[in-house]
Amino acid sequence: MELILQRKKFQTFISVFHILMKIVLAVSSVVLGGLLLLLAFIGIMPSEKMVVLLEKGEIQATLNIGGVKLVLSDQVLNSFQFDKALIIALLLLCIFYIVLLLWITYCVQSILKGLKINQVFTMKNSKYIEWIAYGFILMSLTIKFTQTMTIYLFDQIFSLSYFMEKSQWIKAISYDFFSIHWSLLFGGVVIWIISRIFKYGVFLQEEFDTTL
Numbered sequence: 001m002e003l004i005l006q007r008k009k010f011q012t013f014i015s016v017f018h019i020l021m022k023i024v025l026a027v028s029s030v031v032l033g034g035l036l037l038l039l040a041f042i043g044i045m046p047s048e049k050m051v052v053l054l055e056k057g058e059i060q061a062t063l064n065i066g067g068v069k070l071v072l073s074d075q076v077l078n079s080f081q082f083d084k085a086l087i088i089a090l091l092l093l094c095i096f097y098i099v100l101l102l103w104i105t106y107c108v109q110s111i112l113k114g115l116k117i118n119q120v121f122t123m124k125n126s127k128y129i130e131w132i133a134y135g136f137i138l139m140s141l142t143i144k145f146t147q148t149m150t151i152y153l154f155d156q157i158f159s160l161s162y163f164m165e166k167s168q169w170i171k172a173i174s175y176d177f178f179s180i181h182w183s184l185l186f187g188g189v190v191i192w193i194i195s196r197i198f199k200y201g202v203f204l205q206e207e208f209d210t211t212l
Contacts, residue, residue: 014115021109025102032098039091042084083157090153093146097139104135121205126198133195136188144179151175 107128114125152175155161161173 011116014112018109018112018116021105021112024105025109028098028102028105032095032102035091035095035098039088039095042087042091086153086156090150093149096142097146100135100139104132107132107135121198121201123199123202126195126202129191129198130195133188133192136184136191140181140184140188143181143184145177148175148177148179152177 111125111128114120114122119125155173
C-alpha cells in the first residue's frame with residue numbers, strides 16, 4: 001500500500017513537472033520566433049528607414065545590472081545611435097541563450113518522459129543528463145561574456161560611458177569580457193558526474209539482466 005502511494009506521488013510530480021517543461025518550451029519557442037522575425041526585419045530594412053521609424057515612435061530603455069534596474073533618462077535616449085551591426089549582435093546573443101535554454105529544457109522533458117514509463121537507468125537518460133551538463137558548462141563559460149557584451153552594446157548605442165564620465169562621479173569605465181561563472185561550472189560538473197553514474201547504472205543493469 002505504501003509502495004503504491006509513493007509511486008502515485010512520484011508519477012504526479014513527474015506529470016506536473018512535465019507540463020511545466022512544456023510551458024517553458026512553448027514560451028521559449030514563441031520568444032525565439034519573435035527574435036528571429038525581428039532579426040530578419042532589421043537585417044532587411046535599410047538603416048535610414050529604421051531611424052525614421054524610431055524617430056516617429058518613443059524610445060524607452062532600461063538596463064538591469066545585478067538586480068539593479070536603471071531607467072535611462074530622456075537626455076541619454078536622445079543620444080540614441082542606430083547601428084545595425086550592434087543591434088544584430090545584441091539579438092544574436094539573446095537568440096543564443098534562448099536556443100541553449102530550449103535545448104536544456106528539451107533534455108529535461110525527455111528524461112521526464114522516460115521516467116513516466118518507468119525508464120530510469122537507460123542510455124538515453126544518461127545521454128540527456130550529459131547534454132544538460134554540457135549546456136551548463138557552456139553557459140558558465142559564456143554568461144559573463146554575454147552580460148558584459150550586452151552592457152557594452154547598450155553603452156555604444158546610448159553613449160552611456162560619455163554621460164557617466166561627464167557626471168564626474170565616475171572616472172573611467174572598463175569591460176572584463178572573459179570571466180567564468182564558477183557556480184554554473186560547478187553545477188555542470190556535478191551533473192556530468194551524475195550522468196557518468198547513470199551510465200554505470202545502465203551497465204550494471206544490463207549485466208544483471210544478462211546473468212538472469
